[in-house]
């Protein structure tokens with residue numbers, strides 16, 4: 171194996187405040203720094219004047235380096251186009267989840283190779299904007315074969331795959347009496363059995379006031395079935411209105427509850443007293459013209475917050491974490507440092523990973539370089555392609 175020394179780093183964000191040369195802030199910043207990587211791992215981090223020998227040396231010309239973003243929430247396995255639905259929302263149509271059936275039909279009709287090419291292009295787009303590890307959900311197949319196929323294809327790109335058969339009740343089950351229950355039987359039975367071998371996580375769209383998504387009770391049934399099949403839990407909750415999603419996630423020990431747009435004081439307290447991460451997805455509120463979640467309230471209460479893209483064809487067709495950071499800083503009460511921490515270490519925590527979202531010896535060598543001298547430029551230069559994955 172060849173070791174590489176990355177030098178000329180004006181500002182290195184390690185997310186490791188215990189490093190002796192770091193500035194003592196949660197971002198663990200080292201200035202005039204260098205990093206050595208070898209065999210896909212970080213093997214040395216520190217001030218450049220102490221750089222050890224390495225096989226090759228690559229100078230970054232005074233740029234900042236950060237841990238690659240961790241995108242802990244995406245729906246990349248889909249075909250078709252819903253740009254007209256977006257345009258309608260911009261003129262006042264509300265988002266209700268009904269468009270998921272449109273993506274379902276196009277995804278079912280696509281061949282394996284077509285889907286693989288679509289996912290590959292989206293993953294490349296993420297890396298080009300500074301993201302390393304990405305979580306990918308199923309949820310546009312909504313039958314046994316198409317859900318299993320989505321997860322098999324997602325697994326070609328990431329270990330962080332999530333079974334989301336309980337995304338919505340598909341049209342063929344909505345049209346028959348008792349169809350919802352039949353669909354839940356399928357999700358918790360044959361579909362789960364076919365999908366569990368290809369998934370690490372199970373997720374459910376818990377929105378009690380939606381005709382498409384699932385009530386608290388229904389969601390609990392899905393999550394408990396997933397647990398029994400050896401999957402770990404994530405929840406889509408509190409996106410469209412107040413509801414039981416966040417508290418259910420905490421009660422069942424889910425790693426993350428995602429969206430958190432509408433939270434009661436009791437929800438915030440429950441999250442703050444738990445190990446469940448509150449994952450915020452600002453691109454969704456941007457693209458659905460909804461109120462932004464109150465990150466400040468969650469952080470001040472002591473909850474762990476993550477930021478992710480939620481790249482999907484309906485509520486947010488953006489894979490850009492720098493965009494999410496800029497909105498979180500501009501409109502959700504986060505400081506630039508909190509937003510970067512949430513998009514790296516916070517998102518890693520929501521995936522229960524300690525080897526990503528951090529730059530320290532032994533961590534995965536997922537480094538992102540900025541065409542800028544400081545991480546502040548992520549929010550300071552919105553819309554500018556400042557970040558790209560380096561290794």
Ligand SMILES: N=CN[C@@H](CCC(=O)O)C(=O)O
Nearest residue numbers: 267270375480482483484485
């Ligand atoms: N809200 C549920 N699922 C996705 C949107 C899915 C779609 O509309 O295609 C989300 O996370 O926002």
Ligand SMILES: [Zn+2]
Nearest residue numbers: 243245406480
């Ligand atoms: Zn989602």
